[in-house]
Amino acid sequence: MTPRDPDCLFCKIVAGEIPGEVVHETETTLAFRDIQPQAPTHVLVVPKAHHPNAVATAQADPSLLVDVVLAAGRVAEQEGLVERGYRLVSNTGQDAQQSVDHLHLHVVGGRAMQWPPG
Numbered sequence: 001m002t003p004r005d006p007d008c009l010f011c012k013i014v015a016g017e018i019p020g021e022v023v024h025e026t027e028t029t030l031a032f033r034d035i036q037p038q039a040p041t042h043v044l045v046v047p048k049a050h051h052p053n054a055v056a057t058a059q060a061d062p063s064l065l066v067d068v069v070l071a072a073g074r075v076a077e078q079e080g081l082v083e084r085g086y087r088l089v090s091n092t093g094q095d096a097q098q099s100v101d102h103l104h105l106h107v108v109g110g111r112a113m114q115w116p117p118g
């Protein structure tokens, strides 16, 4: 059974209760455009099952974390980001400014980026 948090925004997008601009889907993952894009391409890749962050996902269901990373790679290919590169970001916790406690990989690309992040 797929764990779900009834109060979770991304669980609602996965369930189709809140609209999302979906760009890729697998049996276990969904990818949709970020509502506040920080670059020409900014897609969020989430597991359909609710897990609060990447480490919790790896602990609970390691192959699901692999599914999410592979889906992010497919999105990068689809969006034409592979040649020039892109960033995969997974904010975790308060200091990292994680605002939705459902694992999501930000796939960000289409412009040159800075390091370190702010």
Ligand code: DGP
Pocket (backbone or CB within 6 Å): 009, 018, 020, 021, 032, 033, 034, 035, 036, 044, 090, 091, 097, 098, 099, 100, 101
């Ligand atoms: P984070 O701060 O790492 O937890 O990223 C959460 C992202 O989710 C943030 O970049 C904005 C995005 N976001 C928030 N609400 C919505 C929404 O309703 N739809 C979509 N597509 N993205 C959202």
